[in-house]
Amino acid sequence: MDKNENELRQRRDHEQTVFQAQDANDADNSSIMAVDKDSPGVRRIEAIVSTWTIKDRVYFLGALVVMTYARTLAATTMGTYQSHALNDLGEAGRAGMVRTVRQVLTATTLPITAKLSDYVGRTFILCATAVFWIIGPVIVATSNSLGAYMPGFLIYTLGHVCGNILNYALAVDTTTLRNRLFMQFVYIFPSIINVWSSGVIAAKFVNGVGWRWGAGMWSIAAPICTIGVIAVFAWGSFRARRLGLMRGIPSAWGLFTSGKRWVHLFWVMDIPGLFFLAAGLALILLPLSLGGGVAAKWRSAECIVPLVIGVLCLPMFALWEHKWARHPIFPFKHMKDRHVMIILILSFVKSIAGSTRDSYLYFTLIVSFNQGVEGATRINTLEGFAGSVTLIFVAFIVRKYKIVKPLIIAGTVLQIVAQGMLVHFRGGYGKSQLAGLIAGEIIEGIGNGLSSHPSLVAMQAKLGHEHALLLTSCWAVGSQAGGGIAAAISGAIWTQLMPGKLRAGLEAAGVPNAARVAQQVFRSPLTFVKENPPYSVGREAIVPAYRDVQYILCIIGVVLMAVLLPLTFLIDNVSLDDRTTLAKDTESDTSDEPRHLGPNGVDDRRELNTFEDEKRDVPATKT
Structure with a gap:
């Protein structure tokens, strides 16, 4: 009898060992399948936001305003410092190339950043933003050649990309459709302040201690401004764990501790x-x-x-x-929707039209309009200023009337008018020429405020939470890729036409060594302008070249914008209500079933599938 009992016990122990091994393997595989269906980062932010009180939301918005202001001010002033850096390095003619590299990097990293934000979490992206902001400006400030400048500039650009994705993600996470434009306003309202402050700050550094100190300063200031948002996330995460809302959600660290997870991450990032x-x-x-x-x-x-x-x-x-x-960068299922596809096309083509005109606008303002550092920087930010002010009114209109299509059409019409004005006003020392340029920039900003962000919210309305950020990143990819194409177009036109036109103008004016001087102006126009004031022979010889090339760049913008107008009439006239989306949140790309959240805030079905082995550890209820 004892012998039979021992054999039965040994067989049971052996079977239990086999079953435990199979359960562990199935649990790992099922957790990876759960990641496919609903990303841990999305589930984690949903749990965190569910714990927020009114006071927490106020703290969050305050911290977000501080971080956003620092990020946008850094972006504005760094653009000015870049122009002076390229001038000092004798590489002003390569401004289009630098902008192209930046746009290509941004376009290709936006999708992977969006996926990481969904997969690993918003806090991971926020910390990455701070790290890139620390490293990038330091390298930029210590560079002595274009080859040394570019790595720092690109690292700083990665921080900017992470910040943009975080903005898009938090807008989807924390607002309803009717109120989402108010959150977008939080992100861009610093432009209202920066239009006045950025020029003054940039001029003080450029004319004082130099652009290197201006760029390097942001490696200290910008990361400090992220501490408030990090603290809000950390407190919300702590409270969510204490309430059990994080149960079943893999930690960010846990996602990188398994070889299978690394392989899965490789395919998720595509x-x-x-x-x-x-x-x-x-x-x-x-x-x-x-x-x-x-x-x-x-x-x-x-x-x-x-x-x-x-x-x-x-x-x-x-x-x-x-x-x-396995996980395409562009979710083609949603992109088959006419409404979504047209909005993506609008973002892409509008970026080409605007960026083609703006790539060399800073140099044109200084050479052709005789603007200083402060004035040129301020005029360059007028479009953002006008767009921010317009968005305030647009947000109230959308909240009251719940529609955006008429606004998008009106905004596109205004942008066409603005592009036409900028074709005419492209150089001259008189007040009328400068006033025409400023009016064109303001009208362009108003049109952008009416159409850009409202069209983004209209697209998000037809997407579930799980796919909203990825399609938003595609929208941003279209904008950045369009900017890259615009930079390449403007760079090709500029480098092809400008040297010859400069030489012809200088020769016609009788300037000695015209070919050599033309190359000096092409490489370092800001240095030449300091030595040749308005109405001098050299200055008057080069102004027509800048006017002529800027004319070609503006014509391209007008043509592209005119092509877009018929497309705006094909957008769906969606009604934005108090839901976060008009679509059902899907469990996967092939399922339209609604999610079933249990009392702990986690999908009950996912709990059953992913953590089935945990049930065996729960003692049976006595009857």
Whole structure:
């Protein structure tokens, strides 16, 4: 009898060991499947926000305002410092190339940042923003060549990308459709202050201690301004854990402790797709912006070969995304919706139109309009100022009437008018020319405030929470890719036409060594302007060149904006109510069933699937 009992006990122990191993493997696999259905970062922020009181929301908005103001002021002044850095390095003609690299980096990192925000969490992205802000400006401030400048500039750009994604994510996380534009206003209202303060700050640094100190300052100031938002998230996370709302949600650290999770993260980030997209954009756009000039390098093999490879990479990207990508960068299921697709096209083409005109506007303002650092910086920010003020009224209109389509159409019409005005007013020392330019910038800003963010909210209205941030990143990718294409177009036009026009003007004015002087002006126009005041022979010889090239850039903007107007009539006239979305939150790309949240705030079905093994640890209820 004892012998039979021992054999039964040994067999039961062996079976229990096998079952435990299978359960552990199934639990790991099912947790990965749960990540597929609803990302841990999304579930974590939902749990945190559910614990917030009115006081917590006030603290959050206050901290967010401080962080956003610092980020937008840094972006505005860093743009001015960049122009002076390129001038001092003798690389002013490569401003289009620098802008192209920035836009390509931004466009290709936005999707991966959005996915990381959903997968790992908002706090991870916030901390990454602070780290990039610390490192980038320091490298920029200590650079002595374009090759040394670019790494720091790109690291700072990554911090800007993370900040943008965080803004989009928090707007979706914390607001309803009717109130979402108020949150967007929180992000862009600093433009109202910056239009007056940024020029003064930039001028004080440029004319005083220098642009290097102005850039390096942000490595200290900007990260400090993120501490408030980090503290709000940390407190909310602590309270959510104490209430049990985090049960079943993997921690950010836990997501990186398993080999399977790393493999899963590789496919979630769609690294092969990102490679094809980044290679395609970079290899097409960079040769366009680098070519031109006196030597017409774009006709050489060093420009033609990258162009050919880049053209091949984009079809490979489309093929990969359509056939093999497990988690495509662009969710094609939602992009088949006409409403969503038109809004993405509007973002893409409007960015090309506006950025083509603005790529060299700072240099045109100083050379052709005789503006100083403060004036040129201020005029460059007028569009954002007008857009921010307009958005206040738009937010109240949307809250009352719940519709955005008429606003989008009106905004597009105003942008076409503004582009036409900027074609006419593109240089001159008189007040009328400057007033016309300023009026055009303000009207452009009003049109942008009426159309840009309202169209984004209209798109988000038709998406579930799980997909809203990813499609929002696609919207931003379209804008940044459009900016990259615009920078390449403007860079190609500028480098191809400007040297010849400068030389022709200088020769016509009888300036000695016209060819050499033309190259000096092309590389460092701000230095030449300091030595040649208005109405001097040299200054008057170069102004027509800047007017003529700026005219071509503005014409491109007018044509592109006019093409967009018919598309705005095809957008759905969605009604924005008090829900966070007009679509059902989906559990996966193939399911339209609503989520079933248990008393702890976590999906009951996910609990059953992912943590089935935990049930065995719960003692049975006595009857």
